[in-house]
Amino acid sequence: MKPSHVEHIGIAVKNLDASIRFYEEILGLQCYNIEEVKDQKVRTAFLQVGDTKIELLESTDPDGPIGKFVEKKGEGVHHVAFAVENIKEELAHAKQKGIRLIDHQPRKGAEGLDIAFLHPKSTHGTLIELCEDKTKINSH
């Protein structure tokens, strides 16, 4: 595996609109998209900084993964996503090395990317996402 960059940092927040205001007015970033990901029970806002997106995540359901995370740990970084060229190969490589996978096959995430999570029990505590952007690779 050789990720090209940090594709995004997923940050769990209680109030999406107030958080967007902080990142826009204080940090000077710009929110370019808000999207609801129904199967993850989140409303998500995206802000770009260099190669990386800040992905703010507000739960739409207290029983969803972000709702539970905020309940247990409070607001803050929920996951770190690395851009890879071939997510299927990387998952097979990680599995072969004994890494516990949350997603054994890639699934569709926000912004149409193919994504999969590695379990934090195998990554020294950080929930790590792998992302493949097929449109980018096809355009190279």
Add this chain to the structure above:
Amino acid sequence: MKPSHVEHIGIAVKNLDASIRFYEEILGLQCYNIEEVKDQKVRTAFLQVGDTKIELLESTDPDGPIGKFVEKKGEGVHHVAFAVENIKEELAHAKQKGIRLIDHQPRKGAEGLDIAFLHPKSTHGTLIELCEDKTKINSH
């Protein structure tokens, strides 16, 4: 403020060597430096991915900030650092907007950068660091 990129992601870990092995062998990154920051009571390893560094932080003292963080929250992302051109101006701007600062003046962090932290109570939960790399700006 308009940060240019995510300078680094600081990740608190219990065992630096085991964590480096994960990031090298599974994610395919390479550790290029290990440094002890005595006043922060940490041993730090750096791995580059795109514009961003992964900064792994192992506490050298259970009473240090990383030791306390791991005790309270477990391993995982501790802070997110944004690269800015003029850290003094950005701190003044944030303060003027009512943001609570941990560092009112920049101080020296790892790798010789000028750094300052914003308080997570003012940032919707994420410990945010600002970094200015004077050598980079002078060389432009």
